[in-house]
Amino acid sequence: MSIKQRLFSHMLFRNMLASFGYRSAYSSAAGGFIPYFAYRIADYQQDFYLYFPKEPFAVRYVNEIFNKLCEYEGFDIIRYLEFHYNLYSNKADFLRFLRYEINDRLKKGRYQHRKLNAALDWVTEKQSELRDQIREKINQEQKNLEQELAAGVRSIIQETNTTADINTDQQAKTLVEKLSGHIDQIMRTTETELRELTSSFSTGNIELNNRNHEELIVQLLILLQKVQAPSSLQKGEQLFKKFSATDIAAILMLHFAAFKDKKINTLQRKVSDQSELLNYKSSKVKQLIQALEEFFYH
Incomplete structure (x- = not known):
C-alpha cells in the first residue's frame, strides 16, 4: 500500500488533506480518461492535435485541451474545436463534455474568458445544428x-x-x-x-421521496396546464398559450429520475390516462384549481 493510500485510509488525515486542497477524485496514473480530443505521444507540432511526451493522466489531458485552445485567436479557435468534433464519433457526448468543462473554467475565473466564451458559442451553434x-x-x-x-x-x-x-x-x-x-x-x-x-443538454434529476406520488405529480402538471383566468377578468383566457401533453411528457422524461427510462410515447399515454382519471368533482381537486387560479390572477 502506497503512502497516499495509507493516509487516505485514515479519516483524520483524509479530512486534513481535503482541507488543504490535496484531495482529488482524479488519479495521477496514466490514462483513465475519454479521449474527446485526439492526441499523440510525440514531440509538439504546430497543428490541432494534442501532444504529450508520454501517456497523460486525466487532469493533465483535460488541461491541455484548454491550454491548446488558448493558443488560438478568433476563427482558429473554431477550426480547432471543429477538427476534434469531426474526429469524435458521438457528437452529442462531445458537446456535452465541452459545455460542462467550459462552464466550470469560466466560474473559476482562471482562464481567458474571451476565448472560452468563443468556444461556448461554438458549442451552442453545433447543438442547434444537431437539432x-x-x-x-x-x-x-x-x-x-x-x-x-x-x-x-x-x-x-x-x-x-x-x-x-x-x-x-x-x-x-x-x-x-x-x-x-x-x-x-x-x-x-x-x-x-x-x-x-x-443528453447534451442540462437536465434535471428530480427524485420523489415517495414513488406513490408519481401519478399525482403528473396530475398536478395537467391541472397547471389547464389554469385559466376567471371569466370576470379576461374572458377565461388560458394561462399558457402552448402547453400540450407532449410538453408534459418531455418535462417528465428530462427532469424526473423516475421517468428518464420511459419512452416519450409511453409518457404521452400516461399523461392521457391520468387526465382521464382526474376527478374534477373531488373537493381537493376543486380547491387546488381555485388556489392556482388565485395565485396567478389575484
Missing part, C-alpha cells in the same frame, strides 16, 4: 412514408376495378401492416435520436 438535422431527418422519413402510403392507395384503387373485393381487402390489410411497421421504425429512430440529442 435541425434531427428535425430534417424526421421530416424526410415522414415524407417518404406519405409517398409510399399514397402509392399503396393508388394501387388499391386500380386493383378495385379489376379484382374481387376480397383481393382489395387483402391489399388494404397489407398496406396497414406496412404502414404500422414504418410508424414503429420512425418512433424507434426518433426516440433514439431525441435521447442522444437531449
